[in-house]
Amino acid sequence: MKRFIQFIIDFLRSGFSGGILFWAWMLFLSFFIMLWGYGEFVQIRDGMIVTGLNDQVSWGFYLANFVFMVGVAAAAVTVVFPAYVYKHHELHRIVVLGEMLAIAAVVMCLLFVTAHMGRPDRLWHIFPVIGIFNWPHAMLTWDVIVLTGYLALNIIGGFYFLYKKYADTELNKTFYLSVVYIAIVWALSIHTVTAFLINTMPARPMWFHSMMPIKFITTAFAAGPSLIIIVFLLVRRFTPLKIADEAFHALSQIIVWCLGIALFLTLSEIVTELYPSTEHSLGLQYLMFGHHGLNTLVPFFWTAMALMIGGFILLLIPKVRKNLLVLPFICLAVFIGIYIEKGMGLMLPGVTPTPIGEFAEYTPSNIEFMVVGGIWAIGFFVLTVLIKGAIGVILGDVRYTESESRTVQGEQTKAATT
Amino acid sequence: MSKQETKVKDANGATRRDFLRKAGTYTAASLSGAAMLLSDPKPAKATANVSWAEHFQKNYRLMTDEEKEEAIERLEKRYSEEFGKKVKVGSEPAIEGVLFGYALNIQKCIGCRRCVKACVAENNQSRGEKQQIEWIRVLRMEKGKFSAEDRDVHGYPEDYGIQVGGNAYKPAGVVLEGQHYYEPDQVPEKDAFYLPMQCMQCEKPPCVKVCPVRTTYRDPDGIVVIDYNWCIGCRMCIGACPYWARRFNWGEPDLPAEEMNPDTHYLGNRPRMKGVVEKCTFCVQRTRKGRWTGCVEVCPVGARKLGNLLDPESDVRKVLASKKVFRLRADLNTYPKFFYFMD
Numbered sequence: 001m002k003r004f005i006q007f008i009i010d011f012l013r014s015g016f017s018g019g020i021l022f023w024a025w026m027l028f029l030s031f032f033i034m035l036w037g038y039g040e041f042v043q044i045r046d047g048m049i050v051t052g053l054n055d056q057v058s059w060g061f062y063l064a065n066f067v068f069m070v071g072v073a074a075a076a077v078t079v080v081f082p083a084y085v086y087k088h089h090e091l092h093r094i095v096v097l098g099e100m101l102a103i104a105a106v107v108m109c110l111l112f113v114t115a116h117m118g119r120p121d122r123l124w125h126i127f128p129v130i131g132i133f134n135w136p137h138a139m140l141t142w143d144v145i146v147l148t149g150y151l152a153l154n155i156i157g158g159f160y161f162l163y164k165k166y167a168d169t170e171l172n173k174t175f176y177l178s179v180v181y182i183a184i185v186w187a188l189s190i191h192t193v194t195a196f197l198i199n200t201m202p203a204r205p206m207w208f209h210s211m212m213p214i215k216f217i218t219t220a221f222a223a224g225p226s227l228i229i230i231v232f233l234l235v236r237r238f239t240p241l242k243i244a245d246e247a248f249h250a251l252s253q254i255i256v257w258c259l260g261i262a263l264f265l266t267l268s269e270i271v272t273e274l275y276p277s278t279e280h281s282l283g284l285q286y287l288m289f290g291h292h293g294l295n296t297l298v299p300f301f302w303t304a305m306a307l308m309i310g311g312f313i314l315l316l317i318p319k320v321r322k323n324l325l326v327l328p329f330i331c332l333a334v335f336i337g338i339y340i341e342k343g344m345g346l347m348l349p350g351v352t353p354t355p356i357g358e359f360a361e362y363t364p365s366n367i368e369f370m371v372v373g374g375i376w377a378i379g380f381f382v383l384t385v386l387i388k389g390a391i392g393v394i395l396g397d398v399r400y401t402e403s404e405s406r407t408v409q410g411e412q413t414k415a416a417t418t
Numbered sequence: 419m420s421k422q423e424t425k426v427k428d429a430n431g432a433t434r435r436d437f438l439r440k441a442g443t444y445t446a447a448s449l450s451g452a453a454m455l456l457s458d459p460k461p462a463k464a465t466a467n468v469s470w471a472e473h474f475q476k477n478y479r480l481m482t483d484e485e486k487e488e489a490i491e492r493l494e495k496r497y498s499e500e501f502g503k504k505v506k507v508g509s510e511p512a513i514e515g516v517l518f519g520y521a522l523n524i525q526k527c528i529g530c531r532r533c534v535k536a537c538v539a540e541n542n543q544s545r546g547e548k549q550q551i552e553w554i555r556v557l558r559m560e561k562g563k564f565s566a567e568d569r570d571v572h573g574y575p576e577d578y579g580i581q582v583g584g585n586a587y588k589p590a591g592v593v594l595e596g597q598h599y600y601e602p603d604q605v606p607e608k609d610a611f612y613l614p615m616q617c618m619q620c621e622k623p624p625c626v627k628v629c630p631v632r633t634t635y636r637d638p639d640g641i642v643v644i645d646y647n648w649c650i651g652c653r654m655c656i657g658a659c660p661y662w663a664r665r666f667n668w669g670e671p672d673l674p675a676e677e678m679n680p681d682t683h684y685l686g687n688r689p690r691m692k693g694v695v696e697k698c699t700f701c702v703q704r705t706r707k708g709r710w711t712g713c714v715e716v717c718p719v720g721a722r723k724l725g726n727l728l729d730p731e732s733d734v735r736k737v738l739a740s741k742k743v744f745r746l747r748a749d750l751n752t753y754p755k756f757f758y759f760m761d
């Protein structure tokens with residue numbers, strides 16, 4: 001027990017150590033986290049009226065970010081899966097970093113949902129036993145189960161591995177591998193259920209199709225690894241942890257395939273909706289071409305398409321894909337493209353027009369931008385600490401010693417500065 | 419929902435922007451000290467007076483009779499203080515052997531929206547500048563206008579077989595633009611007819627199914643009710659309702675004390691708080707005591723009928739027996755208990 005507490009302390013100490021650059025980064029994030037605090041404060045005090053949401057568009061920026069982040073969380077399997085199932089050696093070493101990313105992403109998801117709620121003070125109503133958990137009827141309760149389960153699996157899996165490494169004792173392979181394999185399947189479930197959350201409502205015809213789960217998963221497995229590649233490249237640049245090129249090649253291949261399928265599904269959706277052009281396709285038409293001058297979404301949609309298609313074509317070329325100087329920029333483009341397409345580009349045309357055919361445009365208010373920006377900052381904050389701590393353990397800098405003189409080695413601190 | 423409200427929204431947008439400009443300075447200030455923020459909040463009265471016990475009460479459906487009594491006593495006390503008059507919060511349960519149904523004669527409706535106003539007054543909806551909530555919307559439907567001038571003389575398909583318009587593109591009996599903001603000099607208008615909508619009290623309500631905490635549920639008399647004290651404001655139900663019947667309290671509701679209707683019901687028209695959902699309940703506070711709903715009472719042309727679907731002698735059953743009726747979006751299998759008919 002004492003050893004475990006020591007592990008937590010040492011882990012955090014390693015997570016929170018670094019040079020000027022590190023502290024500047026954390027300070028930068030803290031600024032946005034403060035904005036989040038202020039935004040939430042105002043929203044709780046005055047109600048959701050401080051957002052841009054209204055009777056016509058009652059789901060907006062918060063849920064858009066939620067849906068997207070669930071995908072990023074699920075995408076941690078793109079590191080875990082090849083590592084364990086295909087015994088991909090290079091990914092094997094850094095699996096735990098993927099798990100850390102998943103933890104940070106789920107934390108963000110939970111914060112986005114809370115921001116979306118009109119009465120966060122009544123959150124306890126949804127807890128089983130003390131509240132009412134409308135399971136199995138309400139899809140949202142399924143989402144709560146899979147998300148908290150996923151968070152737990154990643155915390156258990158990730159930290160069990162790190163702790164064993166820290167204490168320098170043998171891993172219980174059966175236990176660890178079963179957690180890992182369950183987590184892999186579970187990752188698919190979180191995104192599937194999130195798709196079911198919105199595609200089981202015939203009142204919203206644009207979402208009402210069975211392609212939603214698979215489309216969610218493919219876009220997630222394109223956006224997620226894009227982020228992972230960027231994070232890993234940063235890790236390689238700023239910490240002594242060596243990540244071999246092969247790991248990046250494996251991930252960029254996953255991006256190509258998933259992005260290709262996602263684009264194909266998008267094309268299928270467009271043809272299926274626009275060819276007969278029924279009233280049910282008005283949402284998609286509004287997204288793609290606007291509606292009598294209401295066309296805020298139009299440039300976003302086409303930008304997203306350009307980024308995704310452009311990214312796909314570039315990644316198809318092996319030379320480009322394997323060039324680690326260009327790759328992060330393509331990844332960023334893909335990430336942004338999917339963020340638009342699957343975030344606001346999915347949420348808004350889904351609720352527009354309303355069931356009685358009314359079109360209303362929605363732009364998030366500054367409070368919403370503060371809250372959303374702040375939650376992203378919290379995510380990066382958590383991610384930075386977790387990854388730094390984990391790298392400390394993997395490199396063996398942070399390890400258990402009986403004596404009093406256990407410290408985070410200065411070497412790592414120095415390395416982080418450069 | 420009237421035109422006014424859209425305007426209000428625009429105006430609101432503007433004031434909101436002003437507010438946010440102020441917010442910018444606040445934020446800068448907040449860096450120097452959060453204390454300033456903490457001194458700032460002016461919680462609306464309604465929120466400030468909510469007692470600890472009210473915060474932690476159970477879901478109404480699961481309360482014992484004593485707990486219900488306590489909860490109601492608490493509310494009556496709070497509301498009476500807040501509105502400066504004796505407020506009654508009823509708890510009448512569903513009447514045995516009653517299943518409420520509604521029938522609306524679209525041929526008679528003249529689009530005057532008196533029902534909308536009566537409903538707001540009866541059910542204590544939020545009103546005024548900041549947020550205006552209405553449970554009934556009257557949709558204005560175009561009668562077809564076809565003329566020789568704007569006729570498309572081309573056949574179809576021509577050239578590449580692309581459909582290029584034609585008279586069928588004229589609206590006739592459809593609403594595609596949310597025409598409930600109409601402002602005529604006089605009703606009924608020559609070129610339109612009207613279709614009022616409100617909560618249809620679906621027998622298979624999708625809103626109930628998606629509610630993660632069972633805030634909203636169907637009572638035995640077929641009314642879909644909401645426990646405003648249990649709602650977490652997730653708005654899943656708003657997404658799931660195919661009739662756009664549910665409204666959200668974006669801010670603290672604005673209900674002037676002198677206009678407040680003190681005869682309320684726990685599941686019906688008692689004053690709501692910010693962050694919760696509300697909708698038409700067929701005036702449970704009235705109908706469970708054998709009275710008509712506000713809208714039935716006020717309709718100048720008698721287009722609205724309410725009754726017990728289980729009683730063959732009720733107005734609604736008579737309509738069902740003798741008229742041609744239809745329900746909206748029957749394809750969704752929600753089985754609304756709100757029927758439309760024509761003479």
Ligand code: SF4
Pocket residue numbers: 616617618619620623624625626642658659660661662663664697752
């Ligand atoms: S009309 Fe909408 S709110 Fe009313 S019962 Fe049906 S689904 Fe629920």
Ligand code: SF4
Pocket residue numbers: 628629630631632633634644648649650651652653654655656695
């Ligand atoms: S907003 Fe309230 S009533 Fe509607 S689904 Fe959520 S908790 Fe239930």
